Amino acid sequence: MNEELLRVEHISKYFAGVRALDDVSFNINRGEVRGLVGENGSGKSTMIKIIAGVYEPDKGDIYINGNHYKRLTPIISIREGIQVIYQDFSLFPNLTVAENIGINRVISKGGRVVNWKEVYESAKEGLSRVGADIPLDAITGELPTADRQIIAIARALLEDARLIIMDEPTTALTQLEIQHLFKTINDLKKRGISILFVSHKLNEVKEISDSILIFRDGKKVLDQEAEELDIKTMEYYMTGRQIDTSSIAYSEPEEAPPLLKVENLTLRPCFSNVSFELKSREVLGITGLLGSGRTELALSLFGELPAESGEIWLEGKKVFIKRVQDAMEQEIGYVPEDRIKEGLFLEQSISNNLVVTIIDWLASKMGIIRNQTKLKTAEEWVSKLEIKTPSVENPANSLSGGNQQRVVLAKWLAGNPKILILNGPTVGVDVGSKAAIHELIRNLAKQGMGIILISDDIPELMQTCNRILLMRDGRIVKEFRREETNEEELHRHLVAAKN
């Protein structure tokens, strides 16, 4: 069983003069589940792409099945039995399920002509290997996330993969779907297929892996059996520092009339008859599985997806929120789920990103921007949130993931909203930045803001919220007070919310 499948030796890779990988070596044996963890920018993704043949390493050697390579191409990599399931699943949204699963076999065989019968048969076979049933003629882009992941796995299995690399496979999945994925991984392992499980969710990596690799700043800092490791040690190696979660100073909600009152808010088919209150200085968690209506509720409060019926009261006054501009007028801010697509202007300067919501305030009545004020404001926020950058005029895509998320936060804090809605504020954020963002959320509440935190990260909810609402099928089904619950209970209810 300890037969070696893949070995990389002394791999280095540079981008624009910046070292992404520095002299990294490791190996993967047959039937082994290898966990690979590291913060954003630690070199995980670069390593995946080198093994997949998408990037050429600048230095180093790759051995697969005993064959020596200086560099790979996607086709060589696939022929050697390496399959990558990228975070975005790498599917073609415009093509059918059958083609998405079956096309790789045609290409990897080097064929010029497509035999559709074969494509359909192999798609059927692929789906049966994962034990799933998805209509073969469905257009992939119209399917739910979990189905798309199944398609990606089915495609990988079909290639008689010897090594499947899974890049952040659980990001888009619910707890239940994650358990199903783990079962699939264990099945694969029994069949002698190796898995490289790349994630930043340490508990998941520990649960599923036989041994764990940790990258930091482009270097391999740890390579050890999973059993010998605990989460704390992993965090330490990942971040290079110890994080203390034992003494948290929560914000205390104000005993006063509520800041926000929502009554019977309805938007079919997303959510119906949602009522709750939010006090000043309060952090209110809203949790639920994907599709529970939690994101849609947030978008309704922010005016992007106006509700059909129901009332919203702000400081005792009834308000109508029909557009994003209405919400902003009522001093409601929203930090979106998808940082890259919805939050940032990647190619624009950090300063432009920071002032975008308040640009009208930074201009004269004629609409002429006061550049000095703009720059000063931007620099203030960079120092306030400790955003690491040499200059506010650098583009936002020069920042690491955690720092990008701070920019998105700062962009809304700059407007000093009364209510801030945060949707998955630490998704894809490294451990160090995560703790800092949690601290920031609590501090903002202490300063008088009302915060709605939407998340399915239970430790996150427990470390920041005063109350937690659980949503299921578009309704609020249960309310928890932080003091009266614990992570296990929350987890049980969240998973149970599936049916």
Add this chain to the structure above:
Amino acid sequence: MKKLLNSHEFVVFLILMIISIVIGFRNPLFFSASTLFDIVRGSIVYCIMGLGVLMVLISGNVDISFVAIAAMTSYSTHMLLLGLGYNGGIGLYLVVSIVFGLLAGLLMAFIVNQFDLPIFYVSLGYQTLWYGFNLFFIGRAMNFNLPEGLVGYYSRFLIKVKDPVAGETGLHVSVVYLLIIAIFVWWLLKYTTFGRGLYAMGGNREVAIRAGFNVKRITYLMLALSGALAAVAGVIQGAYSRSFNPVLFMGQDLDVIAAVVIGGAAITGGRGSVVGTILGVLLIQVLNRGLIFLGVSAEWQKMVVGLVLIIFISIPAIAEQRQGRLKYFPMGKEK
């Protein structure tokens, strides 16, 4: 069956039928074999160019240089063969111009691939370059001096009909070329890894690379084929009009793209079909000719076509906007 009825092609076909019937009711002369053949004949060259445009659009690119390639290849071929004293038919014209077209496409693909440039940007310069090349290096004037073998080509019909107004007309033989090309492109798109690669690139280029599609090779082949199809269209147009024009199709680039898009190709890539492209071209032709039959004076035609185009692009856009709202309900469908 349901799939067929929902397809974009079917909708275009329906609209085409409705427009034809409306025009026919107002003026029964519209329903004649000669009108039909006339429309077909007017559509052939645009269909052939459109099929090249289709491939480029599917791959998620926009190319506007094909008109200049059509002009350059057909005009250069004509002047070259004329200079050599060629007296035969269209065969050698097609062969020579296809070679020119392939080369022009390959050169463009080389620039695009080698320097990692968007096809649209390169095609801007490429169009200017080839029209300029034609006018400066080859010749400025239309040339009416046809070789013997090509003289009667414009009236070579498969089926002849007598028309009280137009005289003798019919189904032009070049429809055979279109059929062969259409089946070939259909086969390429549906049954080859090249064709599926075009759809893959249009769906998501990065993913196509990861999946092992050789996108550079696909780009070479795509632009070479598109160049060759433009060349064929240029030669056939020359034979039709009994003259070779150095600024052939100038200013018509966008019209062809519009026809292909009306036929269901997405300007953003990943979608489009051969049948749709042909229907799109036919629709524009029927509209243009139909207006004459409706007694709309020539001056009003352009405006009416403009209005129809606006309606045509607005309806799917509005529909998509409605659907866009539904994007927030991905789970709504599940249960």
Add this chain to the structure above:
Amino acid sequence: MAEQKRGKFPGGFRFNIEDRVLLLSVVLIILVIFFGAIEDRFLTGSSIRSMAFQCPEIGLMGLGMAIAMMIDGINLSINDTANLSALIAGLSIVKLAPFFAGHEFLSIVIVFLVAIATGAACGALNGLLAGYIGAPPILATLATLTLYRGISVVITGGKTLTGFPKELSIIGHQVVMGIPIPFVIFLIVGILMYFVLEYTTFGFKVRMSGTNPTAAKFSGIDNRSIAMKVYILSGILGAIAGIIVMSRTNSVAYEYGTRTYILLTLLISVLGGTSPGFGNVVGVILATFILQVLSTGFHMLLLGVRGSSFFKDFSWGVLFIAILIIDHFMRREKSI
């Protein structure tokens, strides 16, 4: 980590603006020196003046194209907007001439107002289609191109409109302090555009909306109203170009420039370094100058050669692709 989202059109592809301005300046200087050295008539007052008379119309339309491209749009109807605006302005002046007998100067003001109003209306329809209805801009403006040209044909019956008051030709033929009036207009509009795009909240929102419309929406920017304003501005720029053409040629034709101007405005805009979210007025103006210098230079150089005026098209195409390629290497240099 994040995958670059490809823009709808023309693709997630960006230039470095400062580099581009530098590159264009160098190319322009080299061309001027080249033509000046081998052609005596090139650097004379009359030749420079004639260039300054010719380039503003295409430059103004280039600016109109550039601002549309900054929001990931395109304005293919800009040349026909120019023609239609000039046409309606010209018609109104001819019809109204009896009322303005003795006040011809006032009639020029009317021409400007009518043309600009028409241009704005044309732009508003583009903005409605591309911004509010959400049709792909390339198709929306292609449809309106056909419509505007169609309206022009209907109005004129396909004929060229002439017979304007003499005062109208002042714009196209006179100089102020030695500088041709069209060029003065071009510079003033250029400076205004530069100011609007670089220093106002509108310009800021244009750039943000062009970079990432979704993020712009979530930041409270109303993309649709931005698009509307951009297309109206683009239409007005076209209208000003239309007035200059009308005044310079003393006529309006529905087909003026229709075969080549769209392509030229696209070339100028792209060469000037415009891409979604980014754009530079200086770059667009430099690109306009380069086009004019090439055109005039080769015209003089090849005078008497068969088809000489077409060599500029050829050279322009080659130069355009060459600059894209040089830009490629400059970008790569930066990223290594």
